[in-house]
Amino acid sequence: MKAVKQTGNFDVNKIREDFPVLAQEVNGKPLVYLDNAASSQVSTQVIERTSKYLSEEHSNIHRGVHYLSQNATSAYEAAREKVRRFINAREAKECIFVRGTTEGVNLVAYSYGRKFINEGDEIIISGMEHHANIIPWQVAAEERGARIRVIPLNERGELVLEEYENLLNERTKIVAVAHVSNALGTINPIKEMIATAHKFGVPVLVDGAQAIPHFPVDVADLDADFYTFSGHKMFAPTGSGVLYGKREWLDKLPPYQTGGGMIRTVTFEKTTYAPIPEKFEAGTPAIAANIGLGAAVDYLNSIDFEAAARYEHELLEYATEKLSNIEGVRIIGTAREKASVLSFTIEDVHPHDIGTILDQQGIAIRAGHHCAQPVMQFFDVPATARASFAFYNTREEIDKLAAAVEKVIEVFA
Ligand code: C6P
Numbered sequence: 001m002k003a004v005k006q007t008g009n010f011d012v013n014k015i016r017e018d019f020p021v022l023a024q025e026v027n028g029k030p031l032v033y034l035d036n037a038a039s040s041q042v043s044t045q046v047i048e049r050t051s052k053y054l055s056e057e058h059s060n061i062h063r064g065v066h067y068l069s070q071n072a073t074s075a076y077e078a079a080r081e082k083v084r085r086f087i088n089a090r091e092a093k094e095c096i097f098v099r100g101t102t103e104g105v106n107l108v109a110y111s112y113g114r115k116f117i118n119e120g121d122e123i124i125i126s127g128m129e130h131h132a133n134i135i136p137w138q139v140a141a142e143e144r145g146a147r148i149r150v151i152p153l154n155e156r157g158e159l160v161l162e163e164y165e166n167l168l169n170e171r172t173k174i175v176a177v178a179h180v181s182n183a184l185g186t187i188n189p190i191k192e193m194i195a196t197a198h199k200f201g202v203p204v205l206v207d208g209a210q211a212i213p214h215f216p217v218d219v220a221d222l223d224a225d226f227y228t229f230s231g232h233k234m235f236a237p238t239g240s241g242v243l244y245g246k247r248e249w250l251d252k253l254p255p256y257q258t259g260g261g262m263i264r265t266v267t268f269e270k271t272t273y274a275p276i277p278e279k280f281e282a283g284t285p286a287i288a289a290n291i292g293l294g295a296a297v298d299y300l301n302s303i304d305f306e307a308a309a310r311y312e313h314e315l316l317e318y319a320t321e322k323l324s325n326i327e328g329v330r331i332i333g334t335a336r337e338k339a340s341v342l343s344f345t346i347e348d349v350h351p352h353d354i355g356t357i358l359d360q361q362g363i364a365i366r367a368g369h370h371c372a373q374p375v376m377q378f379f380d381v382p383a384t385a386r387a388s389f390a391f392y393n394t395r396e397e398i399d400k401l402a403a404a405v406e407k408v409i410e411v412f413a
Contacts, residue, residue: 010311015303016392018043029362032397037182037341037388038366039232040213042292045302046236049295053288060284062261076287079294080277086297087227088218089244096243096250096280097290101209102132104228104243105176107280108205111253112174113140121173124202126151126159126188127378128181131371133207137176146173153378157184157333164193168200175204179211179227183372183384184333185316185341187211191222198223203249209233213390214339215309219244231289235390236296240289243280250276257282308391315389315398316340322402328409332384343370343384346405349412354385357411361404363397 016022019041024031033041053075059068061076077092084092098104117123123137127150141148149172151164159177168175175197179190194204203225211217213234219227226249231240245253255262255273259282264272273279300308319342323329332343346354355367366386369376376382387401 010304010307010391012311012392012394015308016394018045018299019392020044020047022392026362026364027360032361032363032393032400034387034389034393034397034401035364035366036213036390036393037210037233037370037386039238040235040390041392042237043235043296043299045299046292046295049298050237050288050292053291058288061287062278072287075291075294076285079290079297082294082297083242086300087212087242087244088220090220091247093276094244094247094250096245096277097285098228098241098243098280099239099286100230100232100241101130101207101228102230104226104241105133105205105207106136107243107256108174108226108228108245108253109136109140109176111256112203112249113137113144113146115252115254117141117144117146117173119145120171121146122149122167122169122171123147124149124151124164124167124172124175124177124197126164126177127153128157128159128184128186128188128372128375129176129178130182130207130209131373132209133176133178133205134374150374151177153375156335157181157186157375157379158335159186159188159193161189161193165196168197168202170200172197172200172202175202176207177204178207178209179217180208180214180339180341181333181372181375182210182341183343183370183375183386184335185210185338185343185388186333186335187337187339189337190224194223194225210340214312216305225249231293231296234293234296235299236293237286237289239286240293242293245276247276250280255279255282259283261285303391312340312389312391312393315393315395316342318395319387319389319398319401322398323405326402326405326409329405332379332381340390341386341388343386344405345381345384346408346412349408351383351385353412354405354408357408358385358401358404361400361407363401363404365401
C-alpha cells in the first residue's frame, strides 16, 4: 500500500475542540477514542441545542396549543426537514423518527412482513449483517412461513454479487442489506444492488447505520425503498434515529406500534390512522434526542462533510498500513471499498485481552463479535478487536494504537 498524505484543508485540531469528551484522560493517558462504530461523540453545538430544548422548550409535541408545545413541535419538525435535506428524501414525511436502526428494521420487517410476505416467499439478507438486520427477518419469516436466503461473502469480506443475482426470483419479497458492515467495514455497492432488485420488482431496505456518519448518502440517487440509521453513530444523542421510506411504501404499510399520536379517530369499534409520519410514531417520541439529531445534521453541514470523509478515509488507510506491518496481526475484512472500521486479531491473544490492555493506555476500541456472529463464523474467529474512526481522530492516535498493539504482542510473547 502507498504512503498516505494527510489532507491539507481539513483542520482536525479545530474540529476536536467541538467535542469536549475527547479532552480527557483515561487511566492517566489522553483518551484515544476509537469506538465510533459503537457510538460516536457529540459536539458542543449538539449538546447546546439539546440542552436549550430541555432548559427552555421542554414539553410534549403535536398535542398542545400552548406556547411551549408549539415551539417544541416546530423544533421537532424542523429536525425532520433537516434530515430530509441531508439524505435528499423527497418529503420530510418520508422520514420517520425511530429509536435507532434496530427499531427501523423491526418496523419494516413487522409491517411489510404482515402485509406482503406469505407462505413460500423469500427474504434476501447478506452474510455480513448485524443481528439487527437478521433477527427481525427471521421472526417475520417464521411467522409468515417464508424463507431467508443469504448473499455469501468472499474471503476479503465482500458480497458475492453473482450469487446475489442468482438468489433473486419471483418468490423474493424484499432485500435487506447493510450499506457498510460494522464488523468488516466493507462498503457494499448498494446502488447497483438496488437496481438489480428493482429489475425483479423487489424493494430494498438498506441498513445505513455505519454509512451515514462516514460519507454523504442520497436516498433518491440510490433509489432505496427504505433506509434506516441511528443518531448516536452520527454525532447525535442516543434514542434518535430515522427510517426513511418511499411514500408509496409507507402509505401501504400497517402501523408498527399503536397508541397516542398515530390516530385520526378512535371509537371502541374502530380506529383510523393518521397519515405518515404520525402513523409510525406512536406515543411520545424522543423529542430532545431528535432535535439533537437535527443539530448534528447542521453540524455536519457546517464542517465540509465531504472533506471530513476524505480525511477519515485516509486515516483508515494509514491505520491499515500500520497494523498490517505488525507481525502477528491479522486484519479481518480487506474489502477494496471500506469505511471507518479496522477489525483485527492477534495470534494467541483473545480480543478481550487486547481491549483491556489498550484501555490501560487510554485507547477505547471494541472487542467481541460486534453483534455479527455469522461474520465471526465465516472468518472462523470467536471475536475481533475493532478500531473504528471518525473525522476527529488523528494520525498520532493511530500511532498510539499501533504502539499499544505491539505492546500487547510483547506481553503475550
Ligand atoms: N452497531 C456496533 O458496535 P442501534 O443499536 O439500533 O443503534 O444499531 C444497530 C445496528 C444495526 N446495524 C448496524 C450495521 C450496526 O452497526 C448497528 C449497531 C454497534 O457495531 C452496536 S452493536
